Amino acid sequence: MPVTTFSHRKSNKRQASSDIEEDGPSYSRAAAQADDDEHEPQPRRQTNGVKKEKKLARKQEPTRDEDDDGAEDDDDDDERIDVDNFRDQPLRRADVNKLQGVSRDWNNFDLQVRPNWNVVGDVAVALAEAGEGSDVQEGLAELEQIMRDLIDISAEMQAHEKVLEELAQKVGQGEEVDDAVERYDGGVEKRKEEYAKKTTRQKYAKSEEYVAFKNAIWEAQHPDKPMPPITDLIEKEDGDDSDDDDDLEMGGVSQHYNxxxxxxxxxxxxxxxxxxxxxxxxxxxQSFRGRDPSIKCPAAGCTKRFTRSDLQPNKELEKRVKAYERRQRRAAEENDAEEIVD
Ligand SMILES: [Zn+2]
Structure with missing residues (x-):
């Protein structure tokens, strides 16, 4: 005798329920992987809720398709299900953690890839130190483009992160979100369009990595004078107003390595x-002494908090600081030598 609507459906729509039963366990595997250790106990899901979430999960993690067993094709062949009118079911509060988890994943991808951008700067510095020929100029232009591409990709990853975070917020506030996939795709697309409209300065001049990249090249080419504000190195375009420039006046070598x-x-x-x-x-x-395990970041304008274990030795940066010191010393020695000659 049927106890729940689920088993009732099962008796009427055998084909449908077998699809759903296949979905069930594969979904939990995917969810367990995605949620990792922060998976919280959640109320038993209804079958069509599972379908919806699986769709979303599949979108972000195409490699898990092997769990799918072609269920979608079966749906199309099954005349007993009115596929066209099988409405997506709204996300529930229980899905908030999962949405936030995927959002954080995007952020983690971004943060993990980013330190490797240094390689581009290293190559650029080696090139710049090699001379000023047209080969060098070409090489530097190519590296500049790679750097900009990396920043563009990072912006796209941030778009995914932000849209999922917004979605999680809406769901958390109790809003019915039954078009999650459309909102996700649409939201990312909108942010990408907005980014594409930005000027060169707006896209790159505020990127710490880009400024460091330009700085490293500048230092190699002009050991004796600090880099001017980054806005001097990126031509003004329509849409750049002078207010933006004020924020970017920081430039300059010494600030970056302090x-x-x-x-x-x-x-x-x-x-x-x-x-x-x-x-x-x-x-x-010393900032951690006698306080919470986490502190607010002491960098001006930064609102993040971190713990000791969030701090990692930065050999790359250390190398650059030392190179900077070396160049400063050399420039000072050359100045002294000139004075003695005078
Ligand atoms: Zn900070």
Missing amino acids: CPITLTLLVNPVTSQVCKHSFSRDAIM
């Missing part, structure tokens, strides 16, 4: 994996 706490050159730099701000190790470690 610890926000000691205000002197970084010593044994460590970088927060949360916000990518860097500090002299001793100075930031």
Whole structure:
């Protein structure tokens, strides 16, 4: 005797329920992987809820398709289900954690790839130190394009992160979201369009990595003078107004290699994996003394919090600080030599 609507459906629509039963376990496997350790106990799902979420999960993680067993094709052949009118079921509050988890995944991809952008800067510095021939100029232009492409990809990953976070918020506030896939795709598309409309300065001049990249090249080519504001290096375009420039006046070598706490050159730099701000190790470690396990980032304007374990030694940055010191020293020595000659 049928106990729930689920088993009632099962007796009437055998084909449909067998699809759903196949979906069930494969869904839980996918969810367990996606949610990892933060998977919370959730109320028993209704079958069509599972279908909806699986669709969303499949969109983001195409490699899990092998679990699918071609269920979609079966749907199309089954005349007993009115596929056209099988409405997507709204996301529930229980889905908030999952949405937030996927959103965080995008952020993690972004943060994990980003430190490797340094390689582009290293190659550029090696090139710039090699001379000023047309080969060098061409190479630098190519590397500049790679750097910009990386920033564009990062912006796209952030679009995914933000749209999923917004979706999670809406669901958390109790809003009925029964068009999750459309909202997700549409939201990402909209953000991509907005990004595409930005000027070159708006896209790149605020990127810490881009400024560091330009800085490294500048230092190699002009060891004796600090880099001008980044806006001097990116031509003004329609849509750039002077207000934007004010934010970007920071440029300049010394600021980039200074610890926000000691205000002197970084010593044994460590970088927060949360916000990518860097500090002299001793100075930031003292900030933790006698306080919460987490502290607010001391970098100006940063609102993130991090713990000791979020800090990682940054050998790459250390190398650059040392190269900068070396160049400064050399420039000073050359100045002294000139003075003696005079
Ligand atoms: Zn920070």
